Amino acid sequence: AEDDDLLPSTQGHEFVFQGNFGDVELGASFTAYHYACIKQQVPITRVQDVLCRSGILYLGSLSQTFRKFFGQDTVDQIVQCFTERYWPRDLDVKEDRRQVQEWFNFLEDEANLTEASDLILKAGSNPRNRKLWLYILNAMERLAQSQTSTNKSEATVMTRYVVPLLEVFLNKPQNNVILDTPNTIAKVVQHRKQLKDEKQGKRPDVRLSAVDINGDMVIEIGHGEIKSGKHDKGGAAVSRDLVRVGLFMKDQLDAADDTYGVSNSLSLGMQFNGCKALFFLMSKCRNFYIMMQVATMTIPDSIATLSKVSSEYKLWRQLEKAVVDGYQPLIDAIRKGRSGVLKEHFPTTTSPDLNKIKTKY
Template sequence: MTAVQEFPESDSTKDYTESTSISSFILPLCRVFMSMPGQKVFLNFLDSTTESGRSRNGSRSRKEPDLALQIKDGFNKTVCEVGIGEVTSHAKKGHKKKNAKDLARVGISLKDALDFIQDAYGVRDAVLVGWQVIGQSMAIYLMFKCGNLYIMVHVRDVTIPDNLTGLGTISTQIKIWNDLRATIEQGLSPVLETVASGKGRVISTAFPLGSTHARIETTRTPEFKSFLRM
């Protein structure tokens, strides 16, 4: 309700920045359906490298994600990321290359988070959430592992209202938001249980074909790194 009271009454000029969009419209709404304070899961506006990004091997991008869904410990320190988001303002929503790179970064960051969770806690069956906001449209993605393959699925799009008139969209999409919250809780349950127990699962470092524990990434190729730097 506090966030709603600050909304413009009608259509805004759409000239606000990405940071204003995140702090004024995206965070107030998404925190309600993504954060789980009772289990120390919080949605935050980032200004530093992610925990999983620090452990990335050979594919670090100079640009970090705009948003992250993070699990915190008792000292408010981030344990790991379980969701990643990127935002593009109305002014830049027509910049196709930027939007393509942002989506690639969401995928890379989610993969890093899955790898970090597996290495730190032995959890291989987590499902993480990613989202990309372009203007007022938010595309929701889920990423999980199937064997050694990372699968990122586009679930659907929802609208982020930025004025009181647009709040009517929430009533028509409330089931989508509630389903998203249930999906996040279910997908994160293996991670939350393991983190809460303080013990990692026992995992084997051998792959089905008998190879040693290793990861082969297309994100480490010179061509892909050059794309992200452009």
């Protein structure tokens, strides 16, 4: 129903946010922006204003309300500072990318496919390169020559296209970090809060989790939502997913602070609409949160689009490094057995309607 997509105004008191990001003082402007967002009805499609209600400064498509309190120069400064801090722009992957292109050139000759499985040594000793080589080989066998349909189910998009490629760059068991799909794989979860959340339906479609030496999940560090691609780019269904991603990311940063005393880690967010992949990072800024989209990539769904892995290889490697560097403070704290103290964070949900978004959809 349309009413489900419109968040009502609330009677909450004005909350004072504090924080500088680089040389930019944001607290006063964000406080005024937040107050404006809670005092008006907000449609779910205005993701920036919806996330603001939960203390998240999202640097996405700038809403009219946002522009009343933040000038373009301020936004540009925040984006520049965020990028310089968290996105490895100077990463040199020329040699690795050249090797990946050589693999594609080799596999263009169908006569070589019969020998390909014996040539895994071409990938060298790097675990990522070996996984990427095997991903390409498997994709050559299972993907159609060209895109056959845009009406794929979400389960198909997730298991057949999204997860195999994410496993190449984000699944890091050697770092005690694993990728899984909690909505499709039944797991015994010992952590009571996590079990409670899963019963309430708050699980993301894809998640990246830190695990202990026994392989038991300790804390989530990345979250992804998947749509089949049948939805409009700016539609309510896609907007709800992005809101969910942002709320998951904030909850993870709060949990890292409360459980392990880590306030300087990053959270990863992923949104997939068909085979278009958007990636986000979030950091804390005193008592609020900054979220920014850092990359847009293509998930290959056919032989025709498989070469995107080569052309977007640097982006994948930049994402990989940004994510690993971002969660490293948390991984270090877990390994050292550090513990945190429960703190008062700005509430993730500021109305029953936001809670409904997390549980109903």
